[in-house]
Amino acid sequence: MSKVKLATVWLDGCSGCHMSFLDMDERLLDIADRIELVYSPLVDHKEFPEGVDVTIVEGAVSSEEDLEKIRKVRSRTRILVSLGDCAVTSNVPGMRNMFGSEAIMDRAYLENAQENRKHPDKIIPPLLTQTRPIHEFVPVDVFVPGCPPSADHIFSVVADLLDGKTPDQTRFLRFG
Amino acid sequence: MNVRIVTLSIDGRDVGAREGQTILEVAGENGIEIPTMCNLTGLKPIGACRLCVVEVAGSRKLLSACTTGVTEGMQVTTDSERLRNYRRTILEFLFTEGNHTCAVCVSNGKCELQELARKLGMNHVDVPYRYPRRDVDATHPRFVLDHNRCILCTRCVRVCDEIEGAHTWDVMGRGIDSKVITDLHQPWGSSTSCTSCGKCVHVCPTGALFEKGHSVAEMAKRRQFLPYLSTMRGAKE
Numbered sequence: 001m002s003k004v005k006l007a008t009v010w011l012d013g014c015s016g017c018h019m020s021f022l023d024m025d026e027r028l029l030d031i032a033d034r035i036e037l038v039y040s041p042l043v044d045h046k047e048f049p050e051g052v053d054v055t056i057v058e059g060a061v062s063s064e065e066d067l068e069k070i071r072k073v074r075s076r077t078r079i080l081v082s083l084g085d086c087a088v089t090s091n092v093p094g095m096r097n098m099f100g101s102e103a104i105m106d107r108a109y110l111e112n113a114q115e116n117r118k119h120p121d122k123i124i125p126p127l128l129t130q131t132r133p134i135h136e137f138v139p140v141d142v143f144v145p146g147c148p149p150s151a152d153h154i155f156s157v158v159a160d161l162l163d164g165k166t167p168d169q170t171r172f173l174r175f176g
Numbered sequence: 177m178n179v180r181i182v183t184l185s186i187d188g189r190d191v192g193a194r195e196g197q198t199i200l201e202v203a204g205e206n207g208i209e210i211p212t213m214c215n216l217t218g219l220k221p222i223g224a225c226r227l228c229v230v231e232v233a234g235s236r237k238l239l240s241a242c243t244t245g246v247t248e249g250m251q252v253t254t255d256s257e258r259l260r261n262y263r264r265t266i267l268e269f270l271f272t273e274g275n276h277t278c279a280v281c282v283s284n285g286k287c288e289l290q291e292l293a294r295k296l297g298m299n300h301v302d303v304p305y306r307y308p309r310r311d312v313d314a315t316h317p318r319f320v321l322d323h324n325r326c327i328l329c330t331r332c333v334r335v336c337d338e339i340e341g342a343h344t345w346d347v348m349g350r351g352i353d354s355k356v357i358t359d360l361h362q363p364w365g366s367s368t369s370c371t372s373c374g375k376c377v378h379v380c381p382t383g384a385l386f387e388k389g390h391s392v393a394e395m396a397k398r399r400q401f402l403p404y405l406s407t408m409r410g411a412k413e
Contacts, residue, residue, distance in 0.1 A: 082300065085278065085279055088299070088300050089271075089277075089300075089301065089305070090305065091277055091279055092277060092279060092280060094277070094305070094307060095275070095277060095280075097305075097307035098275070098307050098308065098309035098310075099309075130307065132304075132305070133300070133301075133305070135300060135302075136304060136305075140300070143299040143300040144299075145299060145300065147278065147279035169297075169299045170297040170299065173293075173294050173297065173298075173299055174290075174294055175276075175278040175279075175290055175293060175294075176278025176279045176281065176284040176285065176287075176290060176393075
């Protein structure tokens with residue numbers, strides 16, 4: 001049996017969902033036998049590959065880089081999973097939305113900076129006007145809300161996907 | 177006292193009811209659960225949230241179960257594809273209209289809105305989020321009003337008026353600009369009618385009203401007082 005090509009992606013989130021993913025503990029060993037991890041913050045691939053079976057995405061879409069990334073991910077992925085409240089609702093990263101990106105940049109790089117007070121003009125990707133959930137930009141196949149989703153929740157979804165089943169999206173359902 | 181009995185059917189089951197009861201009450205007595213949000217036993221029903229809408233044979237409109245009285249021969253459907261669609265959309269509207277960031281809310285894990293999303297299987301929201309800019313009023317010495325979490329169920333307005341008798345709370349504005357206010361839209365801490373009884377805080381289904389000193393997921397609401405007080409009040413009138 002050929003291995004399932006799995007990727008995980010980290011957009012605007014705190015990495016807590018990836019931590020929760022690792023909290024699957026010994027179950028990771030069973031999963032590891034059945035997958036090929038082709039891209040992830042946990043490994044060192046630089047370029048998101050073609051022909052990925054399942055991509056699990058943590059985080060909201062906040063910057064131009066995030067947007068470019070998620071479009072590429074979508075075009076190269078068969079099943080896209082929104083992992084966690086940031087991916088599904090924009091959650092805490094979205095709390096800047098009522099103030100506008102300019103005010104956020106001012107707060108970070110002018111008001112709270114001690115030295116070199118100016119907006120960055122390189123390296124830091126420009127913010128989108130608002131942080132928004134992934135499914136507002138590209139179609140999402142599976143939603144796993146939670147802050148973070150529990151390891152049991154993630155395992156039930158991943159196990160179903162590896163078995164080629166449609167995941168039960170209500171069993172562990174919970175926002176926050 | 178003469179009590180008239182009416183017979184009706186709910187989801188194909190024949191049930192008996194006392195005249196004057198609502199569909200919601202009769203359904204509840206017969207173990208048929210209808211989702212609700214603005215409704216709270218002990219307060220007058222107003223049919224504001226529309227989550228309890230049901231189909232009644234002969235009516236093209238959907239009717240709110242909490243405000244519709246039972247009648248003889250009535251045929252009620254409480255669960256259908258159409259109703260599930262409406263309820264899901266209403267729930268999504270409640271989530272997108274304000275800023276319900278469960279992860280950092282005082283009521284996380286103790287919130288009726290959060291719980292209803294789980295119950296109705298809402299795993300994401302298709303309606304675009306609005307992210308409105310809303311205020312927080314922390315001028316009261318003991319309580320906080322966070323408009324971001326308010327879903328305009330008006331339980332606070334009703335408990336203050338019907339039970340406490342102070343009528344500190346009310347609603348101002350129209351449509352999407354509506355919001356709850358204290359006295360004549362002045363800071364809660366400066367309200368002269370508020371008795372600081374805290375009933376509004378404890379009937380609030382979300383984290384819109386909470387006690388100071390509570391952090392994320394710490395604000396448990398206590399409602400045991402309400403059926404007792406409303407019964408005693410009813411007995412007096």
